[in-house]
Amino acid sequence: MLRLQFKGVSRHFPPKRGRSESEGVLAVDDVNVEVGDGEVVSLIGPSGCGKSTLLNLASGLDRPSKGEVFVDGAPVSGPNEHVAFMLQKDLLLPWRTVRRNIEFGQEIRKLEPDKRRQRAEMFLKRFHLDGFADHYPHELSGGMRQRAALARTMMMNPDVLLLDEPFSALDAQTKMVLQQDLAGTLADERKTAFLITHDLVEALALSDRVLVMSRRPGRIIKEIQVDIPDRDNPMERRQHERIGPMIAQLMGLLDIGSSEELV
Amino acid sequence: MAVIQDAALTPDHAGPVRRRVNLVSFLHRQEVWLSILALAAFLASWEWGPPLLGIAPYNIPQMSAVWSEGLHMWAHGDLLRHTMITCMEVIIGFALGCAMGAIIGYALGMSRLLEAVASPYILALQIAPKVAFAPLFVMWFGYNITPRILTAVLIVFFPVLINVLTAVRSVDPAMIDLARLFRASRAQIFWKIEFPWSMPALFSGLRIGATLAVIGVTVAELVGGNVGLGAVLAESEGQANTAAVFVTIILLTLIGILAYVLVILAERMVLRYAPQRSADDIGV
Ligand SMILES: Nc1ncnc2c1ncn2[C@@H]1O[C@H](COP(=O)(O)OP(=O)(O)OP(=O)(O)O)[C@@H](O)[C@H]1O
Ligand SMILES: [Mg+2]
Numbered sequence: 001m002l003r004l005q006f007k008g009v010s011r012h013f014p015p016k017r018g019r020s021e022s023e024g025v026l027a028v029d030d031v032n033v034e035v036g037d038g039e040v041v042s043l044i045g046p047s048g049c050g051k052s053t054l055l056n057l058a059s060g061l062d063r064p065s066k067g068e069v070f071v072d073g074a075p076v077s078g079p080n081e082h083v084a085f086m087l088q089k090d091l092l093l094p095w096r097t098v099r100r101n102i103e104f105g106q107e108i109r110k111l112e113p114d115k116r117r118q119r120a121e122m123f124l125k126r127f128h129l130d131g132f133a134d135h136y137p138h139e140l141s142g143g144m145r146q147r148a149a150l151a152r153t154m155m156m157n158p159d160v161l162l163l164d165e166p167f168s169a170l171d172a173q174t175k176m177v178l179q180q181d182l183a184g185t186l187a188d189e190r191k192t193a194f195l196i197t198h199d200l201v202e203a204l205a206l207s208d209r210v211l212v213m214s215r216r217p218g219r220i221i222k223e224i225q226v227d228i229p230d231r232d233n234p235m236e237r238r239q240h241e242r243i244g245p246m247i248a249q250l251m252g253l254l255d256i257g258s259s260e261e262l263v
Numbered sequence: 264m265a266v267i268q269d270a271a272l273t274p275d276h277a278g279p280v281r282r283r284v285n286l287v288s289f290l291h292r293q294e295v296w297l298s299i300l301a302l303a304a305f306l307a308s309w310e311w312g313p314p315l316l317g318i319a320p321y322n323i324p325q326m327s328a329v330w331s332e333g334l335h336m337w338a339h340g341d342l343l344r345h346t347m348i349t350c351m352e353v354i355i356g357f358a359l360g361c362a363m364g365a366i367i368g369y370a371l372g373m374s375r376l377l378e379a380v381a382s383p384y385i386l387a388l389q390i391a392p393k394v395a396f397a398p399l400f401v402m403w404f405g406y407n408i409t410p411r412i413l414t415a416v417l418i419v420f421f422p423v424l425i426n427v428l429t430a431v432r433s434v435d436p437a438m439i440d441l442a443r444l445f446r447a448s449r450a451q452i453f454w455k456i457e458f459p460w461s462m463p464a465l466f467s468g469l470r471i472g473a474t475l476a477v478i479g480v481t482v483a484e485l486v487g488g489n490v491g492l493g494a495v496l497a498e499s500e501g502q503a504n505t506a507a508v509f510v511t512i513i514l515l516t517l518i519g520i521l522a523y524v525l526v527i528l529a530e531r532m533v534l535r536y537a538p539q540r541s542a543d544d545i546g547v
Contacts, residue, residue: 089437093459094537095537109446136536
């Protein structure tokens with residue numbers, strides 16, 4: 001069963017009013033991607049190639065100019081409860097405590113307060129935030145903030161998880177801990193996830209498949225199966241002997257080291 | 264699930280915060296002593312400075328003269344009643360001005376169209392010296408408290424409106440997107456994102472408004488009427504009673520300080536979440 005599908009998706013940003021037509025941007029061009037149930041797929045590509053644009057389309061925040069995105073077989077026409085989107089910025093609301101930030105989505109969806117609190121309690125525990133439930137975001141470290149954002153996303157119990165560079169702002173060590181948490185949760189709950197990253201090791205450590213995008217207009221130029229065990233244990237997996245050669249292959253595809261580097 | 268726990272981040276690790284509070288209270292103590300010293304020096308030079316420098320009492324009366332004039336006015340001149348009337352005018356004018364400024368600020372913030380239509384008038388009115396309307400209001404409503412309240416409303420209205428409008432316009436669009444992802448309604452976006460987001464700016468508008476309200480009321484009282492501190496001020500000036508002028512100026516200042524402090528206290532209670540927010544980082 002397909003959870004997420006991009007079918008001939010293009011997104012053209014028209015030029016600002018008064019500018020010439022050539023100043024419009026074709027961000028992504030004819031993208032076809034299929035993500036099956038329980039699959040974790042990573043997307044890598046040079047900066048500005050349209051990765052975030054693809055996630056915006058999948059989340060329903062934006063509409064494609066051509067083609068269609070399907071979630072659970074239904075065309076996406078706006079934000080919906082099948083998908084949850086975690087952005088690069090943690091976007092915690094500074095005036096809410098961690099607990100109330102985690103409850104935010106379900107509060108908007110008008111889940112009963114009792115159930116909401118119970119659920120939040122569960123995710124506070126799972127993401128090791130229980131001691132910080134009543135702290136405000138500015139009192140947390142970057143890693144904890146990102147964890148709170150992840151908990152808020154998981155609170156929605158989505159079928160498909162969209163993650164836009166979720167750990168890129170973290171230091172290497174915190175990042176590994178959070179990757180471990182995420183991979184564990186994804187495996188436990190058999191969630192489907194579509195992950196953008198600039199970190200090649202992260203892509204290989206967390207996913208079943210890695211898609212490589214070209215420079216703008218973004219197209220999918222390569223798909224790599226990561227058939228290495230331990231998808232639920234990135235700490236283990238990143239040490240696997242086949243990671244090295246795969247990174248070399250990805251670097252080649254992304255042209256790293258020759259002309260422009262991957263930012 | 265987590266293999267490494269970030270050990271440094273257990274909840275009882277509140278050390279740095281507590282240390283900062285201690286440091287602040289220490290500084291405070293030194294500050295307090297220095298302030299008391301400065302106050303004493305100020306009062307002493309007020310008391311003995313003018314005679315030493317040969318300044319006439321009708322220019323700068325001694326502190327003791329102002330003090331005894333104040334006691335006299337309190338006993339014989341209904342000073343308390345005038346002060347209370349001025350306070351009431353300030354409170355009503357401030358409350359109405361803030362309410363109108365905030366409501367219209369939010370309304371304009373939510374509708375680009377409304378803002379486009381209204382902004383030229385708002386700009387013109389903002390530039391106009393608001394206190395110049397005081398005589399007009401007196402002509403319209405006579406020698407009563409209405410022109411005072413209206414002048415205060417008019418002068419308080421703009422900083423609140425502008426601060427609220429700017430804040431609503433500056434909401435992080437990604438936060439709105441976040442709410443939209445959860446399919447928030449327009450009302451939910453307002454109450455759960457835009458409104459709390461604008462609170463610090465609203466309060467900095469209120470802080471400015473608190474002092475401006477006193478200015479508005481004072482000017483309107485100066486223009487006419489025989490109750491309120493401004494009227495007492497005008498009358499004292501007519502009688503060349505410099506000490507009485509000083510008394511009213513001091514009382515008006517105290518009212519302004521009180522209003523300002525009350526707003527700050529309210530702000531502290533409402534914006535509890537913020538890290539020690541410096542007073543003027545938004546708006547003004
Ligand atoms: N709302 C928009 N209006 C106009 N152009 C846009 C808009 N959003 C994105 N673009 C353009 O589309 C292109 C792709 O942007 P996108 O944010 O998807 O890149 P990205 O691959 O996520 O980059 P990065 O890796 O740096 O995050 C960029 O050139 C960008 O300027
Ligand atoms: Mg991006």
